[in-house]
Amino acid sequence: MKTYSIAAIPGDGIGTEVISAGVEVLQALAKREGNFAFKVDHFDWGGEYYKKHGRMMPANGRDLIRKHDAILFGSAGHPDIPDHITLWGLRLAICQPFDQYANVRPTRVLPGITSPLRSVNDKELDWVIVRENSEGEYAGVGGRVHQGSPLEAATDVAMFTRPGVERIMRFAFRLAQSRPRKLLTVVTKSNAQRHAMVMWDEIAVEISREFPDVTWDKMLVDAMTMRMVIKPQSIDTVVATNLHADILSDLAAALAGSLGIAPTANLNPERAFPSMFEPIHGSAFDIMGKGIANPVGTFWSAVMMLDHLGEAAAGARLMRAIERVTADKRFHTPDLGGTAGTADVTAAVIGAVEGAND
Amino acid sequence: MKTYSIAAIPGDGIGTEVISAGVEVLQALAKREGNFAFKVDHFDWGGEYYKKHGRMMPANGRDLIRKHDAILFGSAGHPDIPDHITLWGLRLAICQPFDQYANVRPTRVLPGITSPLRSVNDKELDWVIVRENSEGEYAGVGGRVHQGSPLEAATDVAMFTRPGVERIMRFAFRLAQSRPRKLLTVVTKSNAQRHAMVMWDEIAVEISREFPDVTWDKMLVDAMTMRMVIKPQSIDTVVATNLHADILSDLAAALAGSLGIAPTANLNPERAFPSMFEPIHGSAFDIMGKGIANPVGTFWSAVMMLDHLGEAAAGARLMRAIERVTADKRFHTPDLGGTAGTADVTAAVIGAVEGAND
Ligand SMILES: CC(C)[C@H](C(=O)O)[C@@H](O)C(=O)O
Numbered sequence: 001m002k003t004y005s006i007a008a009i010p011g012d013g014i015g016t017e018v019i020s021a022g023v024e025v026l027q028a029l030a031k032r033e034g035n036f037a038f039k040v041d042h043f044d045w046g047g048e049y050y051k052k053h054g055r056m057m058p059a060n061g062r063d064l065i066r067k068h069d070a071i072l073f074g075s076a077g078h079p080d081i082p083d084h085i086t087l088w089g090l091r092l093a094i095c096q097p098f099d100q101y102a103n104v105r106p107t108r109v110l111p112g113i114t115s116p117l118r119s120v121n122d123k124e125l126d127w128v129i130v131r132e133n134s135e136g137e138y139a140g141v142g143g144r145v146h147q148g149s150p151l152e153a154a155t156d157v158a159m160f161t162r163p164g165v166e167r168i169m170r171f172a173f174r175l176a177q178s179r180p181r182k183l184l185t186v187v188t189k190s191n192a193q194r195h196a197m198v199m200w201d202e203i204a205v206e207i208s209r210e211f212p213d214v215t216w217d218k219m220l221v222d223a224m225t226m227r228m229v230i231k232p233q234s235i236d237t238v239v240a241t242n243l244h245a246d247i248l249s250d251l252a253a254a255l256a257g258s259l260g261i262a263p264t265a266n267l268n269p270e271r272a273f274p275s276m277f278e279p280i281h282g283s284a285f286d287i288m289g290k291g292i293a294n295p296v297g298t299f300w301s302a303v304m305m306l307d308h309l310g311e312a313a314a315g316a317r318l319m320r321a322i323e324r325v326t327a328d329k330r331f332h333t334p335d336l337g338g339t340a341g342t343a344d345v346t347a348a349v350i351g352a353v354e355g356a357n358d
Numbered sequence: 359m360k361t362y363s364i365a366a367i368p369g370d371g372i373g374t375e376v377i378s379a380g381v382e383v384l385q386a387l388a389k390r391e392g393n394f395a396f397k398v399d400h401f402d403w404g405g406e407y408y409k410k411h412g413r414m415m416p417a418n419g420r421d422l423i424r425k426h427d428a429i430l431f432g433s434a435g436h437p438d439i440p441d442h443i444t445l446w447g448l449r450l451a452i453c454q455p456f457d458q459y460a461n462v463r464p465t466r467v468l469p470g471i472t473s474p475l476r477s478v479n480d481k482e483l484d485w486v487i488v489r490e491n492s493e494g495e496y497a498g499v500g501g502r503v504h505q506g507s508p509l510e511a512a513t514d515v516a517m518f519t520r521p522g523v524e525r526i527m528r529f530a531f532r533l534a535q536s537r538p539r540k541l542l543t544v545v546t547k548s549n550a551q552r553h554a555m556v557m558w559d560e561i562a563v564e565i566s567r568e569f570p571d572v573t574w575d576k577m578l579v580d581a582m583t584m585r586m587v588i589k590p591q592s593i594d595t596v597v598a599t600n601l602h603a604d605i606l607s608d609l610a611a612a613l614a615g616s617l618g619i620a621p622t623a624n625l626n627p628e629r630a631f632p633s634m635f636e637p638i639h640g641s642a643f644d645i646m647g648k649g650i651a652n653p654v655g656t657f658w659s660a661v662m663m664l665d666h667l668g669e670a671a672a673g674a675r676l677m678r679a680i681e682r683v684t685a686d687k688r689f690h691t692p693d694l695g696g697t698a699g700t701a702d703v704t705a706a707v708i709g710a711v712e713g714a715n716d
């Protein structure tokens with residue numbers, strides 16, 4: 001029997017609540033499947049760790065998780081610590097050195113969930129946003145001169161490399177090719193950002209030649225938000241820079257009914273390093289400890305993890321269980337307008353996993 | 359009697375159609391008011407001009423419009439010409455040297471228009487987005503090295519100055535202060551863009567001290583898109599960088615029912631140069647020449663121009679006329695789901711201006 005080693009990093013806020021729910025569900029699923037098992041190691045890194053040790057994770061942190069088959073991540077973000085410290089000290093400190101350059105964010109309106117858009121019903125919206133996850137606006141490049149004086153000037157630099165853009169573009173075209181509609185939208189802002197964004201446009205044209213069966217178009221990021229609202233059905237796969245896709249994917253999650261259900265995979269497609277799976281909702285300290293965090297984003301992220309581990313059938317079983325549960329409004333958490341708690345949803349999904357005879 | 363000199367620059371595509379409608383309406387309004395007049399000079403700059411002369415406007419173009427009281431602009435953008443040429447050759451070539459650093463974008467759901475959001479009814483959404491319009495991501499800074507080779511690297515640089523950020527922040531706080539709710543949201547992305555965006559955060563705190571009666575909060579740009587969808591009523595005035603606000607304002611226009619109704623003012627608040635007023639819909643070549651362009655964005659921009667000229671009463675009359683017409687679905691153009699043409703809407707607004715006894 002195969003045993004997968006999972007590094008669980010709950011992080012802060014509701015991260016701990018959803019990750020423990022996620023681990024429960026994964027263990028129940030492995031038991032139901034019978035042909036694989038999980039060995040889960042927990043790492044208590046994050047904001048509370050920072051308050052004790054002055055850093056978000058130990059100096060040898062990455063070595064402790066480098067050999068795991070996958071990482072399950074909760075959230076980073078703590079009210080007592082500046083956001084850029086929690087971000088750069090943990091999430092980016094794992095993503096970037098582990099070269100998880102492909103951030104994949106599916107969006108669907110799950111059964112039972114109502115999109116805030118009048119024009120959208122269940123399942124009518126089926127997007128995957130591919131986010132460049134290793135460079136661009138998150139390169140950390142930039143600086144300030146004459147700090148605090150009237151002469152002050154400051155820059156934030158979006159820095160891209162040709163191989164970095166080529167690999168994410170190829171990844172996105174390949175993903176689009178694997179989906180029924182074979183449709184890709186390449187998002188840039190090359191009218192205003194006229195250097196690196198023009199390189200993106202050029203590389204899109206080059207890589208598109210390797211995928212003659214993929215229909216693709218180009219869109220400016222501002223116009224893309226409008227298209228998501230007005231013609232959501234015209235969209236399938238999307239690729240964009242780190243920042244542009246960060247913005248578009250939050251909007252996508254909102255349009256699909258809740259940030260609480262949105263999953264992410266941070267993939268190192270070459271498998272030289274472990275990939276990382278996380279809900280995108282963040283630490284949400286305002287609802288921490290109340291037992292009402294929506295665990296669906298974590299469960300769906302676990303589905304993506306199973307796919308990545310090669311356990312697609314188990315992933316499909318878990319996805320069916322999730323959809324059966326969201327279809328039942330009794331299991332909607334407050335972010336979805338319901339009154340269910342994390343434990344209710346978790347128990348229902350485990351029940352659906354165990355009961356599912358398919 | 360006062361005569362205002364207006365430089366009309368229709369530009370390309372439907373720009374010509376909406377600007378001629380706008381001028382008609384302005385002339386009818388002046389006649390109705392009786393105490394001022396417009397002298398309108400037309401400038402045929404844009405993509406067609408570029409095809410003849412190799413540039414978007416004459417070398418002395420700015421000198422020809424520098425003394426006008428205001429500029430009414432249609433749109434730049436032409437299918438035969440790269441977007442960055444039309445943008446930098448005309449719109450930015452006016453905005454930036456004329457130091458129109460405050461770009462103001464009101465969003466409301468006008469009477470008779472349906473928001474794509476289930477939760478929004480007429481008038482429930484009343485936002486003003488203030489966009490930094492002179493630096494940042496539109497500074498043009500950046501470059502490429504090893505172009506086309508595997509070694510290629512490229513940057514787009516968001517470059518800000520302290521005085522540039524202070525003045526837009528002060529402008530936004532003052533605008534928020536003038537509105538009933540006195541509410542401002544400062545949008546940045548300082549967790550990821552950790553240099554200039556942190557300066558934005560610091561300057562927001564500094565300037566806020568000058569406006570103790572304004573309630574303000576801070577929001578990351580990705581989370582802001584979600585708030586616009588999920589809690590639209592919690593928003594009033596917003597200030598953001600050139601790119602972030604470009605994205606947010608397109609989203610705002612979509613959520614308010616159509617890009618066709620959204621107006622903009624490019625203001626030089628110090629009045630050292632003329633300010634410029636334009637609909638934000640763009641050249642829309644796909645519907646050019648069909649007589650179906652929505653002129654409401656231009657009419658609303660004309661209202662903003664009247665306010666800027668000190669003719670607020672006339673502006674209010676025009677706004678009432680616009681709202682009376684949008685309330686009547688017979689005057690909805692195709693972007694609003696109707697079948698009216700530009701001329702129908704224009705005639706109806708002129709009728710309402712002339713008939714209005716208030
Ligand atoms: C938490 C934050 C740093 C993060 C980001 O900006 O990447 C988040 O918004 C996301 O989308 O995963």
Ligand SMILES: CC(C)[C@H](C(=O)O)[C@@H](O)C(=O)O
Nearest residue numbers: 191192222435445604638640
């Ligand atoms: C046409 C385009 C260059 C422009 C911009 O990006 O500023 C437009 O999107 C806008 O919002 O006015």
